[in-house]
Amino acid sequence: MLKQPVFIVGPMGVGKTTIGKLLAAELRLPFVDSDRVLEERTGADIPWIFDVEGEQGFRRRESAVLADLCEDVVQVVATGGGIVLAPENRQLLVSRGIVIYLTADTDLLVARTSKSSNRPLLQVDDPRQTIERLLRERDPLYRDVADLTCDTASASPRQVAQRIARWLEER
Numbered sequence: 811m812l813k814q815p816v817f818i819v820g821p822m823g824v825g826k827t828t829i830g831k832l833l834a835a836e837l838r839l840p841f842v843d844s845d846r847v848l849e850e851r852t853g854a855d856i857p858w859i860f861d862v863e864g865e866q867g868f869r870r871r872e873s874a875v876l877a878d879l880c881e882d883v884v885q886v887v888a889t890g891g892g893i894v895l896a897p898e899n900r901q902l903l904v905s906r907g908i909v910i911y912l913t914a915d916t917d918l919l920v921a922r923t924s925k926s927s928n929r930p931l932l933q934v935d936d937p938r939q940t941i942e943r944l945l946r947e948r949d950p951l952y953r954d955v956a957d958l959t960c961d962t963a964s965a966s967p968r969q970v971a972q973r974i975a976r977w978l979e980e981r
């Protein structure tokens with residue numbers, strides 16, 4: 811039986827929210843998305859927070875939300891793509907939960923993020939270049955905190971969720 815929260819980390823568009831919801835259903839646990847919790851608490855959406863408070867303001871709010879989500883509730887948490895940037899966040903993830911890193915190649919991430927405009931960091935002329943840069947910078951950080959790395963390229967969200975659930979049950 812799980813005694814800690816399960817944190818899903820990875821780049822924008824990799825499927826943290828989609829797969830996290832399915833995983834929570836598999837495990838019969840609650841599901842939360844740290845980006846949604848942050849928006850609800852602030853009473854504003856992420857693009858607005860980036861506009862008004864800058865990325866720095868957003869990161870401060872994100873760390874506060876993560877600290878609360880590390881309290882003792884056993885649940886599945888889809889995190890924001892940049893959650894691993896702050897060392898204190900990485901420390902919390904590692905010490906308080908089980909961390910799953912979802913991966914996909916750049917082409918897939920470009921395709922999966924192309925449909926919505928709610929990701930301020932990708933509102934640029936060349937989102938592909940930004941996705942490549944963020945992956946380069948963040949992949950070592952995601953790997954640093956991960957207990958399990960799971961590729962999402964060649965399986966449906968449900969198959970990925972089932973694979974993670976099996977791994978959690980066997981560990």
Ligand SMILES: Nc1ncnc2c1ncn2[C@@H]1O[C@H](COP(=O)(O)OP(=O)(O)OP(=O)(O)O)[C@@H](O)[C@H]1O
Binds near residue numbers: 823965
């Ligand atoms: N394994 C998969 N195969 C195909 N499509 C997928 C897969 N996982 C997710 N998708 C699709 O990719 C898109 C992005 O997924 P999702 O919003 O869950 O990503 P995210 O990691 O939560 O992104 P963000 O960090 O921006 O919140 C969605 O349209 C989803 O249906």
Ligand SMILES: O=C(O)C1=C[C@@H](O)[C@@H](O)[C@H](O)C1
Binds near residue numbers: 845890891929930
């Ligand atoms: O990768 C990132 O830095 C972000 C990812 C999203 O989940 C949001 O947390 C926000 O758009 C920033």
Ligand SMILES: [Mg+2]
Binds near residue numbers: 826828843
């Ligand atoms: Mg998401």
